[in-house]
Amino acid sequence: MLAAARRLFASRDPRAVTMDDIAREAGVGRGTLYRRYPDTVSIAVALLDAHERELQEKLLHGEPPLGPGAAPAERMAAFYTAMVELLDQHIDLVLGAEVGDARFTGGAYGFWRVHVRSLLVEADLADPDALVDILLAPLAPEAFRFQKETRHLGPDRITSALHLLARGVFR
Amino acid sequence: MLAAARRLFASRDPRAVTMDDIAREAGVGRGTLYRRYPDTVSIAVALLDAHERELQEKLLHGEPPLGPGAAPAERMAAFYTAMVELLDQHIDLVLGAEVGDARFTGGAYGFWRVHVRSLLVEADLADPDALVDILLAPLAPEAFRFQKETRHLGPDRITSALHLLARGVFR
DNA sequence: GTCATAAGTGGACGCACCGTCCAGTTAATT
DNA sequence: AATTAACTGGACGGTGCGTCCACTTATGAC
Numbered sequence: 001m002l003a004a005a006r007r008l009f010a011s012r013d014p015r016a017v018t019m020d021d022i023a024r025e026a027g028v029g030r031g032t033l034y035r036r037y038p039d040t041v042s043i044a045v046a047l048l049d050a051h052e053r054e055l056q057e058k059l060l061h062g063e064p065p066l067g068p069g070a071a072p073a074e075r076m077a078a079f080y081t082a083m084v085e086l087l088d089q090h091i092d093l094v095l096g097a098e099v100g101d102a103r104f105t106g107g108a109y110g111f112w113r114v115h116v117r118s119l120l121v122e123a124d125l126a127d128p129d130a131l132v133d134i135l136l137a138p139l140a141p142e143a144f145r146f147q148k149e150t151r152h153l154g155p156d157r158i159t160s161a162l163h164l165l166a167r168g169v170f171r
Numbered sequence: 172m173l174a175a176a177r178r179l180f181a182s183r184d185p186r187a188v189t190m191d192d193i194a195r196e197a198g199v200g201r202g203t204l205y206r207r208y209p210d211t212v213s214i215a216v217a218l219l220d221a222h223e224r225e226l227q228e229k230l231l232h233g234e235p236p237l238g239p240g241a242a243p244a245e246r247m248a249a250f251y252t253a254m255v256e257l258l259d260q261h262i263d264l265v266l267g268a269e270v271g272d273a274r275f276t277g278g279a280y281g282f283w284r285v286h287v288r289s290l291l292v293e294a295d296l297a298d299p300d301a302l303v304d305i306l307l308a309p310l311a312p313e314a315f316r317f318q319k320e321t322r323h324l325g326p327d328r329i330t331s332a333l334h335l336l337a338r339g340v341f342r
Numbered sequence: 343g344t345c346a347t348a349a350g351t352g353g354a355c356g357c358a359c360c361g362t363c364c365a366g367t368t369a370a371t372t
Numbered sequence: 373a374a375t376t377a378a379c380t381g382g383a384c385g386g387t388g389c390g391t392c393c394a395c396t397t398a399t400g401a402c
Contacts (some may be wrong), residue, residue, distance in 0.1 A: 017273070018388060032389070090315040094343025100186070100270075104317045133318050138181035144277045147304050161301035168339030189359060200381025205361070 001033065005043045006093075014096035044096030045106060051090060052108050055082055058113050072123040073170035076135075078094040079115065080162040087144045088155040091129065094141040103140065112136055123170050135169065137161060172204065173198040177264075185215065185267035215267030216277060220227045223279050224259060226253055230286055243294040244341035247306075250286065251333035258315045259326040265312040274311065283307055294341050306340065309333060 004026035008017045017040055023033045038042045064070035065078040087094060103109055113132055120135075121126035137143070147153045177196035188211055194204045202335045208214045235241035236249040257296045258265060278294055284303055291299035291306075308314070 011225065019390090020388070021337045023352085031353070031392080032391085035350075038390090071343050101312070101313070103322065126335065127328060127332055129322065130318070130328045131335065132322055133314060134309040134329075134332050134336060135320065137311060138305040140308060140311060140314065142272070142306060143308045143311065143338060144276070146272075147301070150275065151300065151304065153301055157298060157301045158305075161298055161305050162272075164297065165305060165336070165340060168342075171339075190361085191359070194381085201361085202363080202382070203380055206379075209361090 001028065001036070002043070003049060005040075006047055009044060009047070009092045011098050014092045015025065015099055039101060041097055041102050042091050045108075048090060048093045049110075051086060052111075055086060056111055056149075058082070072119040074165060076116065076119050076166040076170055077163045078135065079112075079119075080139075080166060082161050084155050084159045085110075087139065087141065088148070091141060091145055091148065095145060098141050107121075109136070112139075119170075125169070131169070135165070138165070140161050151164050172199065172207070173214070173218060176211075177218055180263045180267050183326075185263045186270055188267065205273070205282065212268060212270060216265050216279075219261060219264045219268050219279075222257060223282075227282055227329050229253070240251060241328050242341075243290040244337060245288050247287065247337040247341055248334045251285075251310075251331050251337060255273060255315075255326050255330045258310065258312065259319070262316055262319065265315060269312050275322060280307070283310075284334075290341075296340070302340070306336070309336070 001022070005017070005022045006024055008021055019030060019033055019040060022040070022043065023030045026033070037046070059079065060064050061067055065074040067084060069074075070078070098106065098109075113136065116135055117128050117132045120131055127130060144158070147158055148155075172193070176188070176193045179192055190201060190204055190211060193211070193214065194201045197204070208217070208292055229237050230250065232238060236245040237253060239246075239247070269277065269280075284307065287306055288299050288303045291302055296302060315329070318329055319326075
């Protein structure tokens with residue numbers, strides 16, 4: 001069922017994938033699908049979960065500069081690099097998982113938020129609570145998709161620009 | 172009809188307002204509504220248009236620091252201030268107008284993009300094409316709404332944080 | 343091995359919204 | 373007054389949603 005969903009998310013606009021589509025592709029009835037997942041968002045989240053946990057683990061206990069030990073500015077830049085990589089590899093799943101408000105209500109955003117906020121606090125910057133969501137905004141999947149698909153920017157250029165941002169904010 | 176739509180956008184989640192709702196509230200049939208507007212997005216855009224044009228005019232021919240004459244960093248900060256004000260006053264309309272991809276395909280985003288890009292060029296910063304969308308990302312209505320409604324941040328704090336961003340990027 | 347109970351399955355159902363279409367009405371023109 | 377044009381509002385078919393339930397399959401007791 002998850003494999004069927006992954007195929008569909010990859011093969012067309014993830015936001016247009018319906019529960020019927022997934023059920024049909026998986027060869028099961030709608031009721032069976034609904035028994036396990038309440039909507040397409042939670043299916044995309046389930047598919048994305050492993051990758052997000054992996055990054056979260058590296059942020060908490062990995063090597064610097066992603067993990068603890070490096071200066072906040074370095075860690076922020078490394079975080080941007082890792083997030084762009086994750087977005088680039090799984091943009092279809094992230095688009096499926098973070099449609100509309102789901103981006104903010106899902107657990108992953110909370111994790112990124114706590115992490116970046118702690119970096120801001122460590123760097124002793126003014127009003128981390130206001131800055132944190134601003135620094136995370138460029139990682140919104142819709143924004144990334146626009147840069148990638150419409151503006152034809154590669155992950156490297158996006159990452160470089162984000163590094164400029166990180167360097168600018170973290171004096 | 173526009174008045175009815177404005178009432179509805181203001182009174183509930185703008186993304187949940189349907190064409191039937193607006194037609195009923197306006198006291199006309201669905202067909203009549205569709206004759207003038209193809210979807211709810213274009214209705215929200217029509218309501219927002221006047222306010223956006225006003226700001227665009229100020230950017231092009233107004234007094235500095237919003238208009239021409241001030242340093243790019245100053246103009247960027249002023250632009251952030253004005254955009255936060257616009258978002259704060261009309262968040263319901265912007266949410267209705269920029270749902271999903273509409274944010275990027277609508278004409279307004281293109282205008283903001285050209286403006287900010289020209290400031291980046293004037294300041295001689297690296298890769299304006301990559302930076303511009305990153306600097307505009309925090310102005311996405313979903314992000315602003317999250318900061319305002321969920322994080323309970325006032326426009327002043329958001330503006331200050333954005334100024335920090337502008338100052339950081341524009342050396 | 344048989345039977346009762348539980349867990350699981352898949353499609354049918356009613357609902358909401360979409361976008362189109364058209365018969366009827368109203369206004370404009372000569 | 374008559375002809376034409378423009379407008380109106382609801383009916384229609386289509387799609388996706390989420391629930392519900394008759395049926396099948398697995399589990400465990402005797």
